[in-house]
Amino acid sequence: MKNKMKSPLEYKKNTLHFDGQSLNLIAQKWQTPFYLYSKKTIEFYYNDFTLKAQEQGLDDILICYAIKANNNKDVLKLLRKLGSGADVVSGGELKLALKAGIHPSKIVFSGVGKTDEEIEMALKCHKNGIFSFNVESLEELADINRIAKKLNKVARVAFRLNPQVHAKTHRYIATGNKTHKFGILAEDILAGLKSKKYWSHSKLVGLSIHIGSQLTEMKATKEAIKELSDLALKINRPLEFLDLGGGLGIDYTEEERKELTSTAEYMKAIHEALDAFYYKKTDERPKIVFEPGRILVGKMGILISKVIRTKVSGGNHFTIIDAGMNDLIRPALYEAHHDIYPVMRKTKEISTDIVGPICESADCFGSAMKLPPMKNGDFVVIDNAGAYGHTMSSTYNERQRVKEVLL
Incomplete structure (x- = not known):
C-alpha cells in the first residue's frame, strides 16, 4: 500500500x-x-511537481496551472510567485490570470467553445498575444485566423490532438476518446496543415493532448504521448513545445491510495514515453508544457x-x-x-x-x-x-x- x-x-x-x-x-x-x-501545501505540491520533472531530465518545462480547478485570487497570485503560468478555458479565467499578474507569454487557452470576443481578448492582451491557443477544431482555427487578420496580428496556435485513448477515470471527466467533443483527429490536423486558408495570420507553435482528469494510472497517458509523438514526426517541422496536458489525480479513497500514480512515477512514465516514441527518432527537443490542476490544489x-x-x-x-x-x-x-x-x-x-x-x-x-x-x-x-x-x-x-x- x-x-x-x-x-x-x-x-x-x-x-x-x-x-x-x-x-x-x-x-x-x-x-x-x-x-x-493551506499555503504550505500548495507550495509543496508545486515544488514537488517541478522537482520530479527535473529529476527525469525534463528541465525545459512550462507549468500552466489549470485555473478551472481553483480560481481563488490569492491562490493564483501564490502560484504566479512560484513561477506558474495558466491554462484558461474562458475569457473570465483569462482576466483572472492577468489580474493575478500571470504574463500572457505563460498562458494557454483551451476549450472547444472559444468565442470571437474571447479570441480577440487573448490576442489583444499583449503585443504578441498569449503563449498559445490550444485549437480544438479546424473551424476554430479558421475563426482565430480571421480575427487575427482583422487585428493585424499573428496568432500562436497548437493543435489539440484527440489521441483516441480510453483513460481510466469517471466518464464525465474523460476527454481523449473519439466520441468526446475535445481535440482534433490526426488525419484532420494533417489535412489542415496543407490548407493555406488557415495560415495567413496563424502560426503553428506546438501540439497538445489532454485525456481527462483524476488520472490514477499511466497506460492511457503513454498511449496518448505515442500518438502525439507520431503526429509530431509526421508533421516534420520544428515545434516550440509539446503540451502534455494535466489530469494527474489525488487519493480521495483507500483504493486510490493503493493504486495512485505518484508524481515521481508520472514524470518517469512521461520521460520513458517521450524517449521511446519521440526523442530516439528526432534531434528536436521542444519545451514540455504541463497543465496540472487537481494535483497542485486538491x-x-x-x-x-x-x-x-x-x-x-x-x-x-x-x-x-x-x-x-x-x-x-x-x-x-x-x-x-x-x-x-x-x-x-x-x-x-x-x-x-x-x-x-x-x-x-x-x-x-x-x-x-x-x-x-x-x-x-x-x-x-x-x-x-x-x-x-x-x-x-x-x-x-x-x-x-x-x-x-x-x-
Missing part, C-alpha cells in the same frame, strides 16, 4: 489541526460553511461545516450539516468520495449519513459513515476539497456562495 499524499490535516490530542492550528478555534472565526486553504483545501441537527427515521441516522451540494457538488455530480472528519474526535462511533440542507436527495456527502455522535454546533471537515469545490459552487436554493480563506 502506498503512503497517503501529504495533507495539512492531523489530530493532536483528539482535536483536528490544519497546518498545525486548531480547527476548533479556526472554525469559530468565520461563518460556516467555508473553504480553508489536497490543500477543506470545507468546514457545522452540524445543524441529527435525525433518526426508521432506523436510518442522518447528520444534517450546513454545507450543501451547491457548495461542493462533486459527490452529487460524480458520486465522488470525500473523507469526512469530526473536528473533535471521540472513541464512540455510529453509522450515519452526512447530508446537507438542499432540497435534493443527491445532497449527500456520504452514506453509512463511521463518525462519533454529534450535536448542533459541532464542526466537521470535508477533506480534499481544494480542487473543483468552490469553482463549481452555485447559489442554488438562493444560498450565498461560501467564503474562501487562505491560511
